[in-house]
Amino acid sequence: xxxxxxxxxxxxxxxxxxxxxxxxxxxxxxxxxxxxxxxxxxxxxxxxxxxxxxxxxxxxxxxxxxxxxxxxxxxxxxxxxxxxxxxxxxxxxxxxxxxxxxxxxxxxxxxxxxxxxxxxxxxxxxxxxxxxxxxxxxxxxxxxxxxxxxxxxxxxxxxxxxxxxxxxxxxxxxxxxxxxxxxxxxxxxxxxxxxxxxxxxxxxxxxxxxxxxxxxxxxxxxxxxxxxxxxxxxxxxxxxxxxxxxxxxxxxxxxxxxxxxxxxxxxxxxxxxxxxxxxxxxxxxxxxxxxxxxxxxxxxxxxxxxxxxxxxxxxxxxxxxxxxxxxxxxxxxxxxxxxxxxxxxxxxxxxxxxxxxxxxxxxxxxxxxxxxxxxxxxxxxxxxxxxxxxxxxxxxxxxxxxxxxxxxx
Amino acid sequence: xxxxxxxxxxxxxxxxxxxxxxxxxxxxxxxxxxxxxxxxxxxxxxxxxxxxxxxxxxxxxxxxxxxxxxxxxxxxxxxxxxxxxxxxxxxxxxxxxxxxxxxxxxxxxxxxxxxxxxxxxxxxxxxxxxxxxxxxxxxxxxxxxxxxxxxxxxxxxxxxxxxxxxxxxxxxxxxxxxxxxxxxxxxxxxxxxxxxxxxxxxxxxxxxxxxxxxxxxxxxxxxxxxxxxxxxxxxxxxxxxxxxxxxxxxxxxxx
Ligand code: SF4
Numbered sequence: 194x195x196x197x198x199x200x201x202x203x204x205x206x207x208x209x210x211x212x213x214x215x216x217x218x219x220x221x222x223x224x225x226x227x228x229x230x231x232x233x234x235x236x237x238x239x240x241x242x243x244x245x246x247x248x249x250x251x252x253x254x255x256x257x258x259x260x261x262x263x264x265x266x267x268x269x270x271x272x273x274x275x276x277x278x279x280x281x282x283x284x285x286x287x288x289x290x291x292x293x294x295x296x297x298x299x300x301x302x303x304x305x306x307x308x309x310x311x312x313x314x315x316x317x318x319x320x321x322x323x324x325x326x327x328x329x330x331x332x333x334x335x336x337x338x339x340x341x342x343x344x345x346x347x348x349x350x351x352x353x354x355x356x357x358x359x360x361x362x363x364x365x366x367x368x369x370x371x372x373x374x375x376x377x378x379x380x381x382x383x384x385x386x387x388x389x390x391x392x393x394x395x396x397x398x399x400x401x402x403x404x405x406x407x408x409x410x411x412x413x414x415x416x417x418x419x420x421x422x423x424x425x426x427x428x429x430x431x432x433x434x435x436x437x438x439x440x441x442x443x444x445x446x447x448x449x450x451x452x453x454x455x456x457x458x459x460x461x462x463x464x465x466x467x468x469x470x471x472x473x474x475x476x477x478x479x480x481x482x483x484x485x486x487x488x489x490x491x492x493x494x495x496x497x498x499x500x501x502x503x504x505x506x507x508x509x510x511x512x513x514x515x516x517x518x519x520x521x522x523x524x525x526x527x528x529x530x531x532x533x534x535x536x537x538x539x540x541x542x543x544x545x546x547x548x549x550x551x552x553x554x555x556x557x558x559x560x561x562x563x564x565x566x567x568x569x570x571x572x573x574x575x576x577x578x579x580x581x582x583x584x585x586x587x588x589x590x591x592x593x594x595x596x597x598x599x600x601x602x
Numbered sequence: 603x604x605x606x607x608x609x610x611x612x613x614x615x616x617x618x619x620x621x622x623x624x625x626x627x628x629x630x631x632x633x634x635x636x637x638x639x640x641x642x643x644x645x646x647x648x649x650x651x652x653x654x655x656x657x658x659x660x661x662x663x664x665x666x667x668x669x670x671x672x673x674x675x676x677x678x679x680x681x682x683x684x685x686x687x688x689x690x691x692x693x694x695x696x697x698x699x700x701x702x703x704x705x706x707x708x709x710x711x712x713x714x715x716x717x718x719x720x721x722x723x724x725x726x727x728x729x730x731x732x733x734x735x736x737x738x739x740x741x742x743x744x745x746x747x748x749x750x751x752x753x754x755x756x757x758x759x760x761x762x763x764x765x766x767x768x769x770x771x772x773x774x775x776x777x778x779x780x781x782x783x784x785x786x787x788x789x790x791x792x793x794x795x796x797x798x799x800x801x802x803x804x805x806x807x808x809x810x811x812x813x814x815x816x817x818x819x820x821x822x823x824x825x826x827x828x829x830x831x832x833x834x835x836x837x838x839x840x841x842x843x844x845x846x847x848x849x850x851x852x853x854x855x856x857x
Contacts, residue, residue: 572725584667589723592682596718
């Protein structure tokens with residue numbers, strides 16, 4: 194009986210997504226044979242022009258997540274440290290740099306790039322990381338510099354970033370020796386917009402009690418909106434996923450068996466501990482209903498113009514979650530707490546990701562002041578397990594849940 | 603009805619018994635390498651000391667880092683909630699707790715009803731925990747229990763700048779080589795540990811009156827340094843070390 198129940202809880206679309214991702218990586222691996230070019234791009238970078246130019250985008254950060262989830266992060270990080278990189282460097286960067294040399298990891302390394310696209314809207318680390326890789330592979334590198342919008346998107350910022358978007362297109366024309374196809378761009382833009390809307394709708398379904406999926410599922414289903422944004426594949430897939438979620442709500446199927454408490458997660462996942470963490474919270478009848486991370490890939494949709502996508506890229510890519518002021522980030526967290534009706538906030542203080550972790554103390558304070566909800570801070574790293582202590586994290590989660598229970602029961 | 607609380611810490615194991623909302627007795631032993639055995643031993647010893655048989659116990663709650671290894675407990679709860687409950691039981695006025703244990707130190711904020719409102723714990727490093735003091739005591743060849751007395755005789759506390767326990771240890775060793783007074787080095791160690799713990803208290807904006815619990819509360823030097831850092835007096839009861847076990851017993855009576 195319980196086997197049947199847990200079978201029912203499984204999200205059916207997961208298999209389809211795995212297949213899509215496999216095909217995506219296979220296509221990339223054989224790109225050379227099909228005369229296709231490959232661009233490595235940062236997770237927050239504007240990918241749509243690449244798709245419009247028929248260039249296959251590859252995300253070293255998505256690869257980093259795979260390395261973390263398959264528990265291969267420690268070896269690769271150590272290898273990078275052997276090469277002379279500091280253990281304080283982001284573990285995605287460490288894993289990627291050493292993986293390029295040893296061709297390790299779950300898929301034997303990424304297909305080699307023909308160009309690199311680096312956008313610093315997520316962090317400054319990517320600048321040096323992509324410079325290292327540009328030297329290693331000896332390929333052209335394009336850097337898109339997006340100033341942080343502490344309070345607003347000023348006319349100066351708009352002008353500065355727009356000029357670079359124009360350069361970006363010129364760069365792509367030069368590297369591919371082809372003219373930029375604005376018509377195709379418009380189509381890709383519409384698809385990207387639609388996929389983001391759908392992704393937002395999928396995430397919104399967890400406002401329902403009990404929640405049809407958890408943030409742990411969102412961490413998984415995120416892969417397509419990152420890697421295949423701007424394609425019909427992503428749109429079709431998220432339509433299907435949304436349908437499945439809506440059906441689950443109708444059928445009363447929840448992800449956590451006895452959902453009683455609803456929590457919000459902040460920062461990247463701890464990739465090598467997903468299973469343990471989700472079980473841990475589930476044992477406390479708690480569901481992580483939403484997170485600030487997966488929503489980042491549709492968070493700037495309000496700045497995107499679906500009918501003039503390329504014209505709105507500058508603003509949409511500059512005003513993403515990690516590139517705004519702490520007050521605005523806290524505002525978004527508060528909105529999410531309200532929308533998802535959360536009973537508490539769990540913050541992952543991520544040793545790797547400084548821009549994400551730096552303002553957390555302030556956000557925590559603001560959330561405590563405005564909502565009086567319990568906030569938990571756990572220290573870890575998304576890929577390097579040497580920065581994670583299970584027994585310490587366990588005590589903190591248990592204590593946090595005891596407080597929530599005391600408050601709610 | 604009699605209720606028991608068992609607190610398995612990384613250094614010591616504690617047990618407490620409660621009857622009709624009054625404390626019957628407590629017991630402390632070293633945990634050693636076997637937390638399962640320590641739970642059984644400390645419980646048996648307390649029963650014997652209190653002339654009570656197992657069958658008279660209505661419920662047991664375990665706590666501490668070894669809480670899961672007490673298989674005969676009815677429930678396991680974290681130190682946070684147990685220290686909160688214990689402190690409130692001993693003194694209902696208490697609003698803040700600083701607990702420095704073997705491998706964790708924490709600051710706890712209680713509401714008027716003695717419920718935990720918020721807490722902060724040390725990060726993954728041993729600085730500001732009992733383990734830090736233990737390592738230093740060893741390097742200085744001083745009994746852990748005597749650290750406090752030594753530091754009270756300091757005239758000019760040494761300055762330990764490393765946060766990391768391992769680096770701090772080598773700093774201490776080089777101070778010994780430079781023949782700095784042992785009393786001063788020890789006072790410096792306390793100040794360094796107190797600085798770490800005070801950060802936790804400030805993080806959650808702790809409210810007075812604050813009770814200090816955990817084994818390290820017995821160390822007068824550490825209490826002094828903490829009070830200087832925080833700028834107010836701490837309340838230290840005779841049963842500071844047993845506080846978690848007492849809280850666990852109180853919570854057992856509410857199961
Ligand atoms: S530092 Fe953070 S934002 Fe930058 S690459 Fe690493 S994980 Fe991503």
